[in-house]
Amino acid sequence: MIKLVIIGSGNVAQHLIQAFAKSKEIKVSQVFSRQKETIIPLLDSSKITTNFNDLIEADIYIIAVSDDAISKVSSQLPFENRLVVHTSGSVPIESLDNKNKRGIFYPLQTFTKGKDVDFSLIPICLESENDSDFDLLEKVAKTISNNVFKSNEKQRKALHISAVFVNNFVNEMYRIGNEICEENKVPFEILKPLILETVNKVMTLSPKEAQTGPAKRNDMQTIEAHLDFLSNKNHATIYKILTQSIQNNGKEL
Structure with a gap:
């Protein structure tokens, strides 16, 4: 033993x-x-x-x-x-x-x-x-x-950084979503089936293939409406950064 x-x-x-x-x-x-x-x-x-x-x-x-x-x-x-x-x-x-x-x-x-x-x-x-x-x-x-x-050390570090993105940062997005729901008296539970479907999709599709939403469609009218709605500057800043990241995906920077 x-x-x-x-x-x-x-x-x-x-x-x-x-x-x-x-x-x-x-x-x-x-x-x-x-x-x-x-x-x-x-x-x-x-x-x-x-x-x-x-x-x-x-x-x-x-x-x-x-x-x-x-x-x-x-x-x-x-x-x-x-x-x-x-x-x-x-x-x-x-x-x-x-x-x-x-x-x-x-x-x-x-x-x-x-x-x-x-x-x-x-x-x-x-x-x-x-x-x-x-x-x-x-x-x-x-x-x-x-x-x-x-x-090796480089691979382990890469995995750890990737884990921060897919776990810690994603959970922060949940927290923000929950905060927006609470501010507008909407139950966060309504979003849970969407969360489950998003997780299930990346079990069979690559994250790039699974991406949807206004940034993916380049729907600027919806994006601007969302930014106008967000009263919290931190939420708006994060929204802009992630929108830009999605829009730049696949493009040469």
Whole structure:
């Protein structure tokens, strides 16, 4: 059985603990958490430590903390020559202290506390500094996911930036749409079938093929009417930028 130690107690750490708990080939031997109470519902308290010096020996140490903390945490680990990986999509492998063997275990998904996910569908991107470490990471990843990929730093960064566009930025569009609905006393729920259809279309069509709307049609009368309606300057600015992006699509700039 492969033994893991997970370092962190946030969304990613908690979801990894739950996912590995279902695997018969993986044992989460210990979790490091400065906030022990957040992990107790997921793991026996005897397996939780708040002290780096109490970390036990394991096959892999997974650092699942904020991007800014990865380097500091890896430098505080009181051992050498063990496999240590982080879960970030944007932090270089070199940010991990080189006293240990280094790798990446990046699950490409948005995680929210209390919201269950099907880990078997989540892509996991892997990197390592040698083949034997990659083989181990791949074996671990495949116990919880059916979508495991080898990536380099540039590819991982590209995926992370793309994920910000298709997830974080799209969600901000939902927030703005909801805000406009609330201002005009219209239920946001009316838009949900449209949201679902938009998502479903890009499962079978390319985003370019799926694009519709006044910007795609170059319907300037409708565009101007929308801009006149928008009283919030920030909403209007975003509308103009996205309209221009759609209109420029396929053109040489």
